Amino acid sequence: MPEHPTERAAVTLWLTGLSGAGKSTLAAALAAQLSARAVPHLCLDGDVMRTGLCRDLGFSAADRQENIRRVAEVAALLNRAGLTVICSLISPLQADRDRARAIIGAEKFLEVYLCTPLAACEQRDPKGLYRRARRQEIHEFTGISAPYEPPQTPALSIDCSQEPVERAVTRLLALWSTHC
Amino acid sequence: MPEHPTERAAVTLWLTGLSGAGKSTLAAALAAQLSARAVPHLCLDGDVMRTGLCRDLGFSAADRQENIRRVAEVAALLNRAGLTVICSLISPLQADRDRARAIIGAEKFLEVYLCTPLAACEQRDPKGLYRRARRQEIHEFTGISAPYEPPQTPALSIDCSQEPVERAVTRLLALWSTHC
Numbered sequence: 001m002p003e004h005p006t007e008r009a010a011v012t013l014w015l016t017g018l019s020g021a022g023k024s025t026l027a028a029a030l031a032a033q034l035s036a037r038a039v040p041h042l043c044l045d046g047d048v049m050r051t052g053l054c055r056d057l058g059f060s061a062a063d064r065q066e067n068i069r070r071v072a073e074v075a076a077l078l079n080r081a082g083l084t085v086i087c088s089l090i091s092p093l094q095a096d097r098d099r100a101r102a103i104i105g106a107e108k109f110l111e112v113y114l115c116t117p118l119a120a121c122e123q124r125d126p127k128g129l130y131r132r133a134r135r136q137e138i139h140e141f142t143g144i145s146a147p148y149e150p151p152q153t154p155a156l157s158i159d160c161s162q163e164p165v166e167r168a169v170t171r172l173l174a175l176w177s178t179h180c
Numbered sequence: 181m182p183e184h185p186t187e188r189a190a191v192t193l194w195l196t197g198l199s200g201a202g203k204s205t206l207a208a209a210l211a212a213q214l215s216a217r218a219v220p221h222l223c224l225d226g227d228v229m230r231t232g233l234c235r236d237l238g239f240s241a242a243d244r245q246e247n248i249r250r251v252a253e254v255a256a257l258l259n260r261a262g263l264t265v266i267c268s269l270i271s272p273l274q275a276d277r278d279r280a281r282a283i284i285g286a287e288k289f290l291e292v293y294l295c296t297p298l299a300a301c302e303q304r305d306p307k308g309l310y311r312r313a314r315r316q317e318i319h320e321f322t323g324i325s326a327p328y329e330p331p332q333t334p335a336l337s338i339d340c341s342q343e344p345v346e347r348a349v350t351r352l353l354a355l356w357s358t359h360c
Binding site for chain 2: 040042044052053055056066070073074076077078081103
């Protein structure tokens with residue numbers, strides 16, 4: 001319960017990976033499991049945040065950095081209030097993720113790498129963005145024309161092209177339960 | 181419970197008023213009552229937000245505007261997730277508060293005016309800021325060298341120099357209960 005002292009420490013599960021890697025799908029499936037366990041939680045989705053708190057930001061390196069900083073600050077605030085947070089953001093650069101880790105606190109920041117290969121993400125292309133990026137209608141698109149730096153030591157790696165959602169969520173819950 | 185459909189609609193109580201008017205004190209007292217009723221809630225305090233999400237912002241008109249926008253965006257996010265939010269920010273300008281109302285949604289935005297008179301705030305001066313503002317060590321200080329525009333039609337007005345905290349909280353709870 002927010003504002004209540006809780007027995008459990010609230011953590012942030014930070015889902016990073018390419019567009020189309022399955023971040024939002026996994027976040028929703030994990031959230032449903034936390035709901036079933038009556039764990040207070042909140043999802044912070046990169047696309048959704050860009051329609052509100054981060055609506056003034058674009059996709060330059062500086063703006064991506066500020067985008068990630070703001071999401072991390074909100075996650076930290078929610079963790080302190082006892083809510084578990086699931087962040088789903090491409091967050092392509094290690095330095096930006098490290099800043100998020102510093103803001104949230106290393107012991108509360110669980111970096112989850114969605115390592116679904118580019119080819120699978122591009123084939124899936126749920127928002128049609130890869131097609132547009134290949135046509136150069138979108139510039140600085142992660143994986144095509146902008147870098148993605150894989151986490152060096154993620155708490156968990158999940159390839160959504162190989163692993164069923166249910167199994168991935170079971171592993172996420174196991175990770176979560178050892179940190180709360 | 182966040183991410184759960186709730187029977188109650190979550191609202192934002194927006195406490196505006198001069199520095200030292202009693203915003204944080206009232207917010208804490210109200211939060212305690214919401215805790216006692218097991219109502220999921222979160223406090224967003226202006227001073228605290230400036231140490232995190234809004235740490236890059238100063239006190240110029242543009243920065244105050246962005247500060248209020250960000251807090252309002254977070255409040256809207258939390259309301260959507262079913263959490264009641266108590267914001268305590270000086271938020272001196274009506275236009276900025278109106279923008280917050282638009283972001284949060286007019287039906288969820290309860291504007292509470294802490295109308296404690298300047299003289300009482302200055303006498304209380306819990307942070308020593310008025311003394312410093314009178315010495316011109318702080319510029320653009322609300323009530324001294326920067327304007328405060330009282331709300332035209334607040335949902336509630338509270339003068340903390342006249343009304344005991346307990347009575348004010350009772351009135352805040354009554355207001356809240358008619359909007360949730």
